[in-house]
Amino acid sequence: MVAVNPAVHKILSYVPFLLVLIDLRYEGVCGKDESLGNHLEMGKKLLAAGQLADALSHFHAAIDGDPENYMAYYRRATVYLAMGKSKSALPDLSKVIELKPDFTSARLQRGNLLLKQGRLDEAESDFKKVLNSNPSDKDENEAQSRLMKSDEIQRWVTQSRANFDRKDYITAVAHLDLIIETCVWDVSSRELRAECFIQMGEMGKAISDLTAASKLKSDNTQAFYKLSTIYYHLGDHEMSLKYGDAVSKYESVIKTEPNVPQYSHHAKERICHCLAQEQQDVSRAITVCSEVLQSDPQNVNVLKDRAEAYLLDEQYEEAIKDYETAREHSENDRQIKEGLEKAQRLLKQSQKRDYYKILGVKRTAQKKEIVKAYRKQAQQWHPDNFQDPVEKKKAEKKFIDIAQAKEVLTDPEMRQKFDNGEDPMDPESQQGGHHQNFHSGFQGFNPFSSGQFNFKFNYQ
Numbered sequence: 001m002v003a004v005n006p007a008v009h010k011i012l013s014y015v016p017f018l019l020v021l022i023d024l025r026y027e028g029v030c031g032k033d034e035s036l037g038n039h040l041e042m043g044k045k046l047l048a049a050g051q052l053a054d055a056l057s058h059f060h061a062a063i064d065g066d067p068e069n070y071m072a073y074y075r076r077a078t079v080y081l082a083m084g085k086s087k088s089a090l091p092d093l094s095k096v097i098e099l100k101p102d103f104t105s106a107r108l109q110r111g112n113l114l115l116k117q118g119r120l121d122e123a124e125s126d127f128k129k130v131l132n133s134n135p136s137d138k139d140e141n142e143a144q145s146r147l148m149k150s151d152e153i154q155r156w157v158t159q160s161r162a163n164f165d166r167k168d169y170i171t172a173v174a175h176l177d178l179i180i181e182t183c184v185w186d187v188s189s190r191e192l193r194a195e196c197f198i199q200m201g202e203m204g205k206a207i208s209d210l211t212a213a214s215k216l217k218s219d220n221t222q223a224f225y226k227l228s229t230i231y232y233h234l235g236d237h238e239m240s241l242k243y244g245d246a247v248s249k250y251e252s253v254i255k256t257e258p259n260v261p262q263y264s265h266h267a268k269e270r271i272c273h274c275l276a277q278e279q280q281d282v283s284r285a286i287t288v289c290s291e292v293l294q295s296d297p298q299n300v301n302v303l304k305d306r307a308e309a310y311l312l313d314e315q316y317e318e319a320i321k322d323y324e325t326a327r328e329h330s331e332n333d334r335q336i337k338e339g340l341e342k343a344q345r346l347l348k349q350s351q352k353r354d355y356y357k358i359l360g361v362k363r364t365a366q367k368k369e370i371v372k373a374y375r376k377q378a379q380q381w382h383p384d385n386f387q388d389p390v391e392k393k394k395a396e397k398k399f400i401d402i403a404q405a406k407e408v409l410t411d412p413e414m415r416q417k418f419d420n421g422e423d424p425m426d427p428e429s430q431q432g433g434h435h436q437n438f439h440s441g442f443q444g445f446n447p448f449s450s451g452q453f454n455f456k457f458n459y460q
Helices: 006-013 016-046 051-065 071-082 085-098 104-116 120-131 137-165 169-182 188-200 203-216 221-233 243-258 263-278 282-295 300-312 314-331 332-349 355-359 367-381 388-409 413-420 434-441
Strands: none
Touching: 016 051, 016 071, 051 071, 051 388, 071 085, 071 104, 085 104, 104 120, 104 137, 104 203, 137 188, 188 203, 188 221, 203 221, 203 314, 243 263, 243 314, 243 388, 263 282, 263 300, 282 300, 300 314, 300 332, 314 332, 355 367, 367 388, 388 413
16 A cells, blocks of 8 residues: 655645635625626616616615626616616616727717716717727717717807807897706806896796706705895895704794783794704604794694604694694695695505614615615625525615615616605506616517617606
């Protein structure tokens, strides 16, 4: 028998262990690839079926599993566009182009979105790169057409600013109308048109443009300031103040005139209203409103404000009581009717799926808190963390619920729907909208073909 060197014998003793490790690693990689493929395939099927929210959840999971998969970003962008969420689609399209610069359809889509935002130079750059990439006849025609439109808009921009400088506001508005017809999300053009309307004395139109500008651009303090100034001059002083500042002013009234019950009562009534609208100190809003109602139990406005505060505090039955009491004294008040219906929906909703509870956040939580909670929950419940088939299945469902909760609560429009008692992820609670638009606008359309998409965009 041949003697085995002790060192060789020691190495051989580790072979079974190494084989196990290699086997486990191979199994993990295959499992990951299989999971990624399942998410992409399931998302594709759901998108084709018009189940956009569910498709989105799968593409989220696919990207979490492989952040370098350009097709996962492209498909998620497709879902965002189909949902009318073009603002969310833009970063995904940019990521696709970063990972695969020769992806013509993605670049053409991004150019169209940039054009709508009024980012003309960037849009033209995309269109020119499409033309230089040996595109299909269809893509070449569209890129050429959009490039010509962008050149035309560049001239209108120059002319509108020159007209404004000459104080020819009517002509400036005419050019700005043409610009905004294509660049529907162009903040600077809307702000310039609003300034023209202000100079022309058409405050209603100015408010419309400034309101849109304040929503299209985050922290648009200039637009907010101009809105406040207009409201102030129109006599709506409370709209021109931040609610916190208004509360301070009303509190000073109480301190200045403590022995004049009429002033004190009115000030508390306005504090109640401001706190309910500010949505930051709900408990205090309920307390102040209750103090007013002790001496004036039939005050309809305060009943409505306290009901709103109860809704924010998730005391739905109390909110219903206040709305019903208010309705007894003001039967034709539309706000009471809508508030009561909303409270009843939220009460019913609270007995079903609650996205706030899924993520463990309050209804007043900011987006940053929601994203932080989502990451923590997603990390805990990621299906790859579970080996047992039963537990893995449970984790998959939980993971999708978490992804849906994040999707709803970080999207202003979907969150508003949910806060109004409608579950945007539940097809039965939908009253038309995106899903119907998807079917009507995409019949016979393969969302993953290389051809150009024909979406109708709503910037959110």
